[in-house]
């Protein structure tokens with residue numbers, strides 16, 4: 761999909777996200793891949809879920825690759841992976857029993873959280889993997905940056 765959408769994204773007006781004053785750091789569009797926390801290799805402490813974990817880890821790699829290729833030239837596109845939290849949908853239905861009530865989000869709540877993150881994205885954050893609350897997730901061990909509520913990237917040093 762990215763292959764076919766990229767030429768259109770590069771023609772965008774940059775209406776979403778945070779724009780730097782410096783034109784060289786501005787973006788034309790934002791590409792968001794919906795991933796899952798279980799796709800984080802660094803965060804995996806439980807095992808299981810082989811196919812789902814592997815497909816999301818691969819998607820995170822695609823995000824990283826795209827961020828490099830669409831970060832070149834004058835018409836840049838911000839590319840990120842976002843984890844929506846555990847959301848009350850058909851996909852998560854089989855697991856609802858094990859999810860505390862306050863951790864099972866409505867789609868509306870989750871989308872609202874993701875839009876808050878998207879509104880703060882810029883070329884500094886491209887290639888990264890964020891959860892619904894703005895915290896940065898490690899694709900691999902050693903990726904230790906975190907985004908606070910104001911959208912600032914910091915190192916959390918504990919991953």
Ligand SMILES: NC(=O)c1ccc[n+]([C@@H]2O[C@H](COP(=O)([O-])OP(=O)(O)OC[C@H]3O[C@@H](n4cnc5c(N)ncnc54)[C@H](OP(=O)(O)O)[C@@H]3O)[C@@H](O)[C@H]2O)c1
Nearest residue numbers: 794795796797816843844845846847848849850851852853
């Ligand atoms: N729900 C969660 O707790 C959770 C947690 C982490 C990550 N995610 C991720 O969030 C995304 C959405 O999940 P969800 O919970 O909304 O899943 P879902 O309830 O299974 O819904 C998936 C949606 O994708 C559409 N779809 C599936 N295959 C498609 C295709 N080939 N082309 C076009 N549309 C297609 C389906 O359309 P139809 O209805 O027409 O089949 C459906 O609307 C997924 O990537 C999932 O991995 C979800």
